[in-house]
Amino acid sequence: xxxxxxxxxxxxxxxxxxxxxxxxxxxxxxxxxxxxxxxxxxxxxxxxxxxxxxxxxxxxxxxxxxxxxxxxxxxxxxxxxxxxxxxxxxxxxxxxxxxxxxxxxxxxxxxxxxxxxxxxxxxxxxxxxxxxxxxxxxxxxxxxxxxxxxxxxxxxxxxxxxxxxxxxxxxxxxxxxxxxxxxxxxxxxxxxxxxxxxxxxxxxxxxxxxxxxxxxxxxxxxxxxxxxxxxxxxxxxxxxxxxxxxxxxxxxxxxxxxxxxxxxxxxxxxxxxxxxxxxxxxx
Amino acid sequence: xxxxxxxxxxxxxxxxxxxxxxxxxxxxxxxxxxxxxxxxxxxxxxxxxxxxxxxxxxxxxxxxxxxxxxxxxxxxxxxxxxxxxxxxxxxxxxxxxxxxxxxxxxxxxxxxxxxxxxxxxxxxxxxxxxxxxxxxxxxxxxxxxxxxxxxxxxxxxxxxxxxxxxxxxxxxxxxxxxxxxxxxxxxxxxxxxxxxxxxxxxxxxxxxxxxxxxxxxxxxxxxxxxxxxxxxxxxxxxxxxxxxxxxxxxxxxxxxxxxxxxxxxxxxxxxxxxxxxxxxxxxxxxxxxxxxxxxxxxxxxxxxxxxxxxxxxxxxxxxxxxxxxxxxxxxxxxxxxxxxxxxxxxxxxxxxxxxxxxxxxxxxxxxxxxxxxxxxxxxxxxxxxxxxxxxxxxxxxxx
Numbered sequence: 228x229x230x231x232x233x234x235x236x237x238x239x240x241x242x243x244x245x246x247x248x249x250x251x252x253x254x255x256x257x258x259x260x261x262x263x264x265x266x267x268x269x270x271x272x273x274x275x276x277x278x279x280x281x282x283x284x285x286x287x288x289x290x291x292x293x294x295x296x297x298x299x300x301x302x303x304x305x306x307x308x309x310x311x312x313x314x315x316x317x318x319x320x321x322x323x324x325x326x327x328x329x330x331x332x333x334x335x336x337x338x339x340x341x342x343x344x345x346x347x348x349x350x351x352x353x354x355x356x357x358x359x360x361x362x363x364x365x366x367x368x369x370x371x372x373x374x375x376x377x378x379x380x381x382x383x384x385x386x387x388x389x390x391x392x393x394x395x396x397x398x399x400x401x402x403x404x405x406x407x408x409x410x411x412x413x414x415x416x417x418x419x420x421x422x423x424x425x426x427x428x429x430x431x432x433x434x435x436x437x438x439x440x441x442x443x444x445x446x447x448x449x450x451x452x453x454x455x456x457x458x459x460x461x462x463x464x465x466x467x468x469x470x471x472x473x474x475x476x477x478x479x480x481x482x483x484x485x486x487x488x489x490x491x492x493x494x495x496x497x498x499x500x501x502x503x504x505x506x507x508x509x510x
Numbered sequence: 511x512x513x514x515x516x517x518x519x520x521x522x523x524x525x526x527x528x529x530x531x532x533x534x535x536x537x538x539x540x541x542x543x544x545x546x547x548x549x550x551x552x553x554x555x556x557x558x559x560x561x562x563x564x565x566x567x568x569x570x571x572x573x574x575x576x577x578x579x580x581x582x583x584x585x586x587x588x589x590x591x592x593x594x595x596x597x598x599x600x601x602x603x604x605x606x607x608x609x610x611x612x613x614x615x616x617x618x619x620x621x622x623x624x625x626x627x628x629x630x631x632x633x634x635x636x637x638x639x640x641x642x643x644x645x646x647x648x649x650x651x652x653x654x655x656x657x658x659x660x661x662x663x664x665x666x667x668x669x670x671x672x673x674x675x676x677x678x679x680x681x682x683x684x685x686x687x688x689x690x691x692x693x694x695x696x697x698x699x700x701x702x703x704x705x706x707x708x709x710x711x712x713x714x715x716x717x718x719x720x721x722x723x724x725x726x727x728x729x730x731x732x733x734x735x736x737x738x739x740x741x742x743x744x745x746x747x748x749x750x751x752x753x754x755x756x757x758x759x760x761x762x763x764x765x766x767x768x769x770x771x772x773x774x775x776x777x778x779x780x781x782x783x784x785x786x787x788x789x790x791x792x793x794x795x796x797x798x799x800x801x802x803x804x805x806x807x808x809x810x811x812x813x814x815x816x817x818x819x820x821x822x823x824x825x826x827x828x829x830x831x832x833x834x835x836x837x838x839x840x841x842x843x844x845x846x847x848x849x850x851x852x853x854x855x856x857x858x859x860x861x862x863x864x865x866x867x868x869x870x871x872x873x874x875x876x877x878x879x880x881x882x883x884x885x886x887x888x889x890x891x892x893x894x895x896x897x898x899x900x901x902x903x904x905x906x907x908x909x
Binding site (some may be wrong): 246249250254257259262264307309314401402403405406407408 | 556
């Protein structure tokens, strides 16, 4: 990578695989949005924080909801306020600029230094949403009709987009992105991740916990597999609860931290009761 | 020439266009690529591939192109499969029809079962005559005979003509959250908002009203818009039990996805065993009595319903084409199964059939005759993400 200033190598609080780092750096170098997909709990959202942190840039987060419209991210024209002001003779109503408020995208465009813009869970919005943003993300500019002004990005923001694959994104949009799928971390990576969050976890405990955790994830009947954040919570709970290492695998204490669905709970309890050999439980 | 890689990728059905390719060239010219082949691989993948579904296709194409080079990615797919844990090869899974094997009709098989039950007094495994587990006898379970009566247990060759014991089909369950989700994504495309259909402007457009009102100097000016609602009604017909057992994971993923997708204006689910006759079952267990008459369903559900069949379509030709072909003992059908299929096709102009058997195997898998007959009636798609997407496009098109 030529430009060592903008080279992402993971951060202290975020363990990034080499593939992910590559994707991030390519996206930055090619000035294209980076689209991140992956199982819930693989740290998609945290990636943007880590990048901003590692490169020392401001992070602007635009969380998408099902009702979010593309226009909300650009600017909002507060026409009601303007009407009030005109009725009560307050302020200069002729100055429309006063009533234009920048959205998150607008904020990123007008920033004084290159920011990191996170568009979080883009697939929550309508199908049309990504396509409505094509021009803005491509050209990094938009037009304000009310003031007849064009807002152009002073510094092209680093755009990170996350998706949970709830909806498929349109091809035209995908073509403009660099794509990376974060696979669920394997046990070695998981150890690194745990090490980042908790400094001194006893090795024996860690071995047991990881073995049990991946065993649980292997149970095909589970509707919602536990993710990284659940695992981290579980370790904390086990430490605080002072559970003996030997008991972890057989008794599965604090199971509620890992499993969030009643049915999943029942499935695991059934396995426990029937005493199926835990390694061999595959249906 | 490097450009050949581009065509190779397209040949492997990785959806890439010139735009991505130029991006890649730009990145390479810009010196973004590291020294190793692995760096090159990551660079190519992150720019060219836009979905995790295509990662595998990309890997294959990459391996093919760089086969001569030293690379960790040139492990052939077959070896991967082999490593993945002893799944049988495709050839092994499908029956090669033995032209010399005697072809039994249903009645003959029933008689043979009775006859042998008389003769047989002991437990039996393997072999080719007695009722028992394994082996190639036409009677028994878990065997390899192409045709025959199954006495409980799992059919290994999907061909047991009769299931002569009480059924214990597990309810469709969610096995794989990724699959369900991907199906859900696909199903979400099955929608037609009434904004694009004929509808009256009945909903208050709040934003529009505020804009118009303020522009109007504060005097109220109401703006209405068409309501955006999905109008799609769905009728799902699941083949359950029997030869479908092996696909229960896949079917259950689809089933879950459909149930979670609450965007349909109406959803009706019925089950059948192998083929449709006078009755459609209301539960996947296909228990006598828990059913509704097919005639009644045809009369009550309007033709605006979109029909999706899920079934392997693999059965004995008698089950599809002859009166009395119903494979559940004691149920005699006056009209052949194909009559009911034709009725459904004629009543509902939007219909597809999803088949869990891989499309490439339709012509020679067990039941290829009936699959062929059904394909003449319904557009058939593979029960995979891709197949569902294609099918849904078909369902949405007005004929």
